[in-house]
Amino acid sequence: MAENDAPPPQPPTPEPTRSTVRSLLRLWTYARPIRWYMTAAIIAALLASGAVLVVPLVLGRIVDGPIGHHDSAALWPLVGLLLLLGLAEAGLFGLRRVLVARPLARVEAAMRRDLYAKLQRLPVAFHDRWPSGQLLSRATSDMYTLRLFLAFPLVFLIVNSLMFLGGSVLMLALDWRLGLITLVPAIPLVLICTRFETGYSAAARTAQDQNGDLATVLEESVLGIRILKSFGRQRTMARHFREQADLLRTTEIRKSFMLADLWAVIVGLPELALGAALATGAVLVAHDELSVGTLVAFLSTALALRWPVESLGWLLAYSNEASTAADRFFDVMDTPEEPEPTAAAHRTDGDGIRLRDVRFRYPDAPADSPDLLRGIDLHIRRGETMALVGATGSGKTTLTALLPRLYDTTGGTITLGGQDIARLPLSRLRELVAVAFEDPTLFSATVRENVLMGAPEAGPAALERALATAQAGFVHQLPQGLDTEVGEQGQSLSGGQRQRLALARAVVGDPEFLVLDDPLSALDVHTEALVEQALREVLAGTTALVVAHRPSTVLLADRVAVLAEGRILAVGTHQELLDGCPAYRELMSGESGLDDLEKNVLERSSAR
Structure with a gap:
């Protein structure tokens, strides 16, 4: 740094107008080499989810068949089928993890390697502007966030969406009246999730930047420990660290409150709809307009869809975390490098x-x-x-x-x-x-x-x-x-x-x-x-x-x-x-x- 330089400013924060999907799509460059592993993992998870949706049909068959007719001989094959479906579900979900674990570790390593190589090629003026803690957090915690997103939230955003769609079709096929009652909350949930995404993205970016600031303070404290001890300034730096940590804690609490509000709605509205469907179903069964087995199958399907619906809040939150981590990664990767000459060097004057x-x-x-x-x-x-x-x-x-x-x-x-x-x-x-x-x-x-x-x-x-x-x-x-x-x-x-x-x-x-x-x-x-x-x-x-x-x-x-x-x-x-x-x-x-x-x-x- 120059002898009369002022302290470097913080790195620029991106414009608030952004697209979560567009930010995540930029990861395709790194995910493309493992696309077949990701596809196989999604197929395995879909088959496991399909096994989950078959279980309610088997339960309905058991209630209307062996139980309704007191036929114990016909019960055991259906019980065996339930056991096979459970084993298939567990095995397929385990296979999904095995398929993506090693390839995604390679993706994370490749992104971290490219980031480090980019930092080596960037001009000194770039490093003057960016605190080292901000770069450190991009190379460590942000890379972990992106790997975890590709391993779990991305897969289950696709799988759970298709499972919800398939379960909705199944519920409507079992009884369209109960299906409509159960699916009514989907409309306000879409609107609420859209609003949540906008606010949570900003909070997630703020938290990640504050985490980088905290890393900067920690790094400076460690490298300058001799100075701090010599001048007895440990308490001053500790106070500075505590202030940065408090800012990060406040942002994380705000994120938690936002997620808690969303989760309350995501869990509460479907529960109310399920209660209304149960009451309506009981009335229909009492008037012989619906069999007990069909009601059991319907309710079991609705309960099987609780996980795709309730996980929506966490999946959206983590997707926003990943999109801001991707933005932070590409903030560095998009920075112009030191210009290379466009023409061959030639001699213009004497030596020296x-x-x-x-x-x-x-x-x-x-x-x-x-x-x-x-x-x-x-x-x-x-x-x-x-x-x-x-x-x-x-x-x-x-x-x-x-x-x-x-x-x-x-x-x-x-x-x-x-x-x-x-x-x-x-x-x-x-x-x-x-x-x-x-x-x-x-x-x-x-x-x-x-x-x-x-x-x-x-x-x-x-x-x-x-x-x-x-x-x-x-x-x-x-x-x-x-x-x-x-x-x-x-x-x-x-x-x-x-x-x-x-x-x-x-x-x-x-x-x-x-x-x-x-x-x-x-x-x-x-x-x-x-x-x-x-x-x-x-x-x-x-x-x-x-x-x-x-x-x-x-x-x-x-x-x-x-x-x-x-x-x-x-x-x-x-x-x-x-x-x-x-x-x-x-x-x-x-x-x-x-x-x-x-x-x-x-x-x-x-x-x-």
């Missing part, structure tokens, strides 16, 4: 690094704010090392981030070795340019893996040379040497050790172009001198831009560029700028807070 009229502003900057970088013109000759100095907030870090295209320029051109970086494939560009940032980032991996991230093909000799250049011999004293896990963010190492490993990672591949953002800031004076001595050999074989704050780092460079208010104020040797640039003298003077040792270095360099 050249910036022509380069301008830059962050995408989220206010429209009326000035550019952070305004017309940068700079030429670093091939094999030359140039130091970049400037006050805090002048744009030094931002400028270094433009060379590997972590950000794209707002205007102007940058060429490396005569090639326009806008026309270079990003993979090739980042092979040419190696970067070491002031704030070193290490991963939960071994020392070897962290350093070789800069050049995976580098051999043991190159690895040892890079460690020697960065004065990182301490790694051989670690418990497992180069195979020691450094822990999350490299917290098991000191700041200077992390910085040295980051420097080794930058130089291990002998890059053609090297960008170092104040790479020695965390080192003690003795180690800094050793690193500088070894680094001179590396810099002699590359073209480098080095952000410097100390005179000792400046002395590594052949020339120095002074950056002020987004422009290059002056370029020259260290001595030339001391003699002719007041701003540079101020930066290098005691007024900037240099200690006595650095003043002595400055005085000795000036005397030379």
Whole structure:
């Protein structure tokens, strides 16, 4: 992030006008490879539901037949048929689970893999805007929600709908009068469910976003635990976490109330209709207009349809959860990636690094704010090392981030070795340019893996040379040497050790172009001198831009560029700028807070 950046805003929330069905249909891309498994699972569930609907007919036959005629011999085959129907139902529902379990695990893995790959391809500006907790929740809880939807709610939305349709036809066939009485609640239920879907979708999206915010707070608390403990701010962060958790709890309770209201209607209206049908059926039986067995079959069918009707609320609620999870997933997947060149790179000028009229502003900057970088013109000759100095907030870090295209320029051109970086494939560009940032980032991996991230093909000799250049011999004293896990963010190492490993990672591949953002800031004076001595050999074989704050780092460079208010104020040797640039003298003077040792270095360099 830039030195003068404001905290990143929350990711955008989608427009309230949306379609649950349209959001869920976008999952077809991932569900298509397992469509035959899903079809088989739906068929198995339909057959199981069909077995459930056959049971009332068998019961009616038992009542009107063996029981009505006191024929026990005819009873046992029908009882055996009921047992077979029960076993078939249980077996088919079990088969449904077996059919989809493994394929849906592959779908979840594929979606999570694609999401992670997408995050790697998205520009740094995207990651500046999105809190990490929001991305984490999309890759974990949202993926689980989508897998569960495909495994259960999707199947039973189809199966239960067809079962309700089949049961309704059966009830009307048994007695149209009782059937109409029982089906009357369907009309208000459709209207109520439509209204429920609109409100619940918004609440579900809010809850998922709040869950992402909560994950962000938790992640920041864990990563910043040393700071929190050092300043005694555990209670402050705990209060912040509690506030976020309370917001999520309030939203979840509101969702529960909405679902409870729907469930009361879904359960209550059919029960009233069933009671009315039972009373009417009893009257019809009393007047010999309906047999007892038919009434039993009708009531058994109506009771068998309780599950499809009562499950409607839960299925609708989960479908809305899944649709908002799908929206959140595709919010990321639909984000434009870093643009790749449309034409082959070609040489436009001499070797080295050249910036022509380069301008830059962050995408989220206010429209009326000035550019952070305004017309940068700079030429670093091939094999030359140039130091970049400037006050805090002048744009030094931002400028270094433009060379590997972590950000794209707002205007102007940058060429490396005569090639326009806008026309270079990003993979090739980042092979040419190696970067070491002031704030070193290490991963939960071994020392070897962290350093070789800069050049995976580098051999043991190159690895040892890079460690020697960065004065990182301490790694051989670690418990497992180069195979020691450094822990999350490299917290098991000191700041200077992390910085040295980051420097080794930058130089291990002998890059053609090297960008170092104040790479020695965390080192003690003795180690800094050793690193500088070894680094001179590396810099002699590359073209480098080095952000410097100390005179000792400046002395590594052949020339120095002074950056002020987004422009290059002056370029020259260290001595030339001391003699002719007041701003540079101020930066290098005691007024900037240099200690006595650095003043002595400055005085000795000036005397030379």
